[in-house]
Amino acid sequence: MSTASRAPYAPLKGSQLAMGTLALSLAVFMNVLDSSIANVSIPAISGNLGVSPQQGTWVITSFAVANAISVPLTGWLTTQFGQVRLFMASILLFVISSWLCGMAPNIEMLIAARILQGAVAGPMIPLSQALLLGSYPPAKSSMALALWGMTTLVAPIMGPLLGGWISDNYSWPWIFYINIPVGLFTAWATWSIYRKRESAIKALPIDKVGLFLLVVWVGALQLMLDKGKELDWFSSGEIILLTVVAVIGFIYFVIWETGQDHPVVDLSLFKGRNFSAGVVAISIGYGLFFGSLVIMPLWLQTQLSYTATEAGKVMAPVGIFAILLSPVIGKILPKVDARKVASVAFLGFALVFFLRAGFTTEVDTITLLIPTLLQGAAMSMFFIPLTSIILSGQPPDKIPAASGLSNFVRIMCGGMGASIMTTMWDSRSTMHHAHITEHTGSSSQLFVQTVQGLNQQGIPDAGAYALIDRIISVQASTMAATDLFYMAAFMFLGLIGLVWLTKPKKSSIPVDAGGAH
Missing domain, CATH: 1.20.1250.20 (MFS general substrate transporter like domains)
Structure with a gap:
């Protein structure tokens, strides 16, 4: 069926509109929350699974890479399956992957579950936006976006607070288990309200080359950004390689996609x-x-x-x-x-x-x-x-x-x-530290007086130097x-x-x- 042949649905009213808005907003909240909730829990996760904190950061990276790749595929996936079906599948698969994250016995299984979670979460945000706009009359579209926007504003702040509290008071799997009741309620509410408001479906051929190039350049770019600081950026061969792959992949992707009748990204x-x-x-x-x-x-x-x-x-x-x-x-x-x-x-x-x-x-x-x-x-x-x-x-x-x-x-x-x-x-901290330390040493009267003052308090020279260095670092x-x-x-x-x-x-x-x- 051609998308153009489907007339717009009438806006929702009353309790259906309120429930629909709540369900769609909760889905976004759950999604955005999960991109930040693990950040403060990495020490607990890596300690519990017996890996270094550096390896533990892959719990964040794997979700981000998979999510970044799947978000721009939303338009193509929507034409294939319909908005409501795709949104429902996204929520239910997100619930399953959240359960798998919490059950993971080792870091490898957790990373695999996070990749799945990030990939299925991709269509959730843009589809919730599209479904919400279709639920309100055109004159109220700004109000719809306001209600939707509140969840995207609050979730990144709530994530670290909630993640830290759960990790301190319970155990880290619960940062993933809390998605299950929220996801199931959202799925039920969405299906009960939107199942008869499906968008038109068009069977379009899959742009396999475009999809491959998207995975390559986005994956390389995200890995480069996530691992750059840890590997000291362009002094690392791995970072240089990832950068080259990302740039070349992006150029080929743009050239390929602009010449396609049915591009994977429009x-x-x-x-x-x-x-x-x-x-x-x-x-x-x-x-x-x-x-x-x-x-x-x-x-x-x-x-x-x-x-x-x-x-x-x-x-x-x-x-x-x-x-x-x-x-x-x-x-x-x-x-x-x-x-x-x-x-x-x-x-x-x-x-x-x-x-x-x-x-x-x-x-x-x-x-x-x-x-x-x-x-x-x-x-x-x-x-x-x-x-x-x-x-x-x-x-x-x-x-x-x-x-x-x-x-x-x-x-x-x-x-x-x-x-x-x-x-x-980091780089400007190092620069300022170097500039401040130029005014220390035996030639600086203030420095010598400070050290002598600390000596009089019973702090030896080594301790005094360490204390001054700490003060300089903070400054x-x-x-x-x-x-x-x-x-x-x-x-x-x-x-x-x-x-x-x-x-x-x-x-x-x-x-x-x-x-x-």
């Missing part, structure tokens, strides 16, 4: 100005945001002696304004230009990072919390208008492909942002972190110009996309 979407500029803006912004989510807790724990739970509490309030303001933004967005809302979001992010650039080693909790709270307000105005711009003008049958491709680029940029920012943090790391915050602030200001390259007629998803089914 790159023609980038011909649209709204799609391409919107995707670049949301991806760079997300990369900066995600990078800071990694840097902040690391800095608090390694340099300022915060515990994991305390660091989590400092980061958690970001969700407060995000949750409170998202429905408000969703309500006002159809009445205003989405570009203006996105611009305010980027100004908000710039302010947040300028405030963080003023942090010192003596920073108190209140000073840490103020930018975190403000960041929540900026986040509420970030995802919704940019997603609205990206999907504006797309016909219903293109929405899963457009959503899948934009989410793929955003997720990849999140990983790149985390890798690049942690690497820059250098703090200066490096504030350098990155300044850089992020100016980059967010630059993204405002990118937003104004788009030309939305109005900020809500157009009428023809309201029946995205």
